[in-house]
Amino acid sequence: MDLTTIYAPIQDELSRLHAQLEQELVAEDPFVSELVRHVLGTRGKMIRPALVCLAAQAGGGAGEARLWLAEAVELIHIASLIHDDIIDQSEVRRGVATVNVQWGNQIAVLLGDYLFAKAFDLLSRIRHPDVAPTLAAATVKMSQAEIMQIKYGQEPHDDESVYFQIIAGKTAHLFSAACRAGGLVAGNPAAAERLGTFGLQWGMAFQITDDALDLTSREDTLGKPIYSDVQSGTITLPVIRALREATPDDRARLTSLLAGPAGDGRMEEVRGLLHRYRAIDYALDVAGRYSRQAGEALSFLPPSPAKDSLLALTEFVVVRSH
């Protein structure tokens, strides 16, 4: 099932959300508006707001607040991407120049701050007492995990638990919060807890798959440079697996390749070593396990088109083009 089909139950909501988001972000100042247009013009798959809306529908409600919530979650995500691009010195995102490349790091720092603040501005208008705390806690975890990734995730290591802790914080907890809060604004706190579990497991599957795609995709299908994790020194699950399984010689070779200067030949050799130890297949298997657990978390929900879409997303997350 493709995303258009999966998004069918929330198609109207997502259109309203697009329009509202542009309206919310119109700034008094023309330059700030220009920056915002650049960022919104390169919108991605909108998976986080879609999850908010699907979770709210699957939870049986459709409180008006879900659109503010969906917008806020997307803004938190966009803000964190803008700051990530500074950190990784990325030049291209979703096929266009990054903010740091087009306007410099100073503007990129501040634009990220502006969008974070806008997100909390939206969240602060939602009257449900647990929604803003849920998202705020996830955002705290996100920035903490990004700090940990820089501190611990960039030296070659074979400790899966460090990797899982980092990706849970930097990715999965925001998905979890989005789904949980979707259930909360729907007025279904029991469903909210299970939807939160769904989001956490789904987010793990999403990030593990994303990291694997970085090692298997072609640049033109991914819309950003491939091997960017290896280039930036970020150690992901396939690499951890290969380091754990490799002979001492291969392990030493892989470690030295990871630390070495960039170059096409180097990437091909890394790829060969990962292939030798079936390291990418291993990572995709782990992602598949998380995605099945995500599906199981939904078993208690009554049938609905939104539930079908969430279940379809558990397939979608692990079979994206690669």
Next chain:
Amino acid sequence: MDLTTIYAPIQDELSRLHAQLEQELVAEDPFVSELVRHVLGTRGKMIRPALVCLAAQAGGGAGEARLWLAEAVELIHIASLIHDDIIDQSEVRRGVATVNVQWGNQIAVLLGDYLFAKAFDLLSRIRHPDVAPTLAAATVKMSQAEIMQIKYGQEPHDDESVYFQIIAGKTAHLFSAACRAGGLVAGNPAAAERLGTFGLQWGMAFQITDDALDLTSREDTLGKPIYSDVQSGTITLPVIRALREATPDDRARLTSLLAGPAGDGRMEEVRGLLHRYRAIDYALDVAGRYSRQAGEALSFLPPSPAKDSLLALTEFVVVRSH
């Protein structure tokens, strides 16, 4: 009156706040905790949390939420300083190495995000429906104004209104929100509006004075390098005044000095030109006007030690050592 005397009515609250803030910020991860200790260890005058506590007391109440609020306001301020130091490439803040110098820009971006998120995490726990929106709106204005400062505030110009708009956004609105929210958690919405006006005017006086001090202080009394605005190209009120009043020759000379490379001789010549047009005195006069308006906004409040302290702050803000 010195700050210790001014803070006397809220001395206990500020001590509790210190302890609570450290407790709130203990992170699971030892490295994140180390970063937080560095930042809290170089705590400044705590003027923003003091204003929250004084405003709440002067508003006649002392809701428990005021400590969370005061902590959140201080964290927003600290986070913005950390990001400002990246932008200005500052090396010293409050007498110690900045986060960007000690750990690099990547960590500084993320630590700022972490503290912003922590601030909204605290705010989201405050049940008063207008408190979090008040602070979120001020934070949106703050980052927008910082973007405008980079875009419009770094070419020599003689437009005071641009300067006032930028400092209102980057400084005064957060003071205003702190005071207004202090009144709100005290359960006194009428006082909250007037306290918000006080904070806005006081914040203008504070920033104008701060900008003047940058041109008149000695490095060892200010705790950070002097002339940093001129060095970083930020145009402040004394410079705007001098550009407006100067003869065409002096105006051209000042413009070229501001654009030129740093150097002690250059700074002395800038200082001489500002002196010739009494530009710093002019700025301090404007600050004095704002500070008097701040005091007038409090006239409706019944007498209290907290009110006396707020009034004393209107004196303090314009007579800081210079």
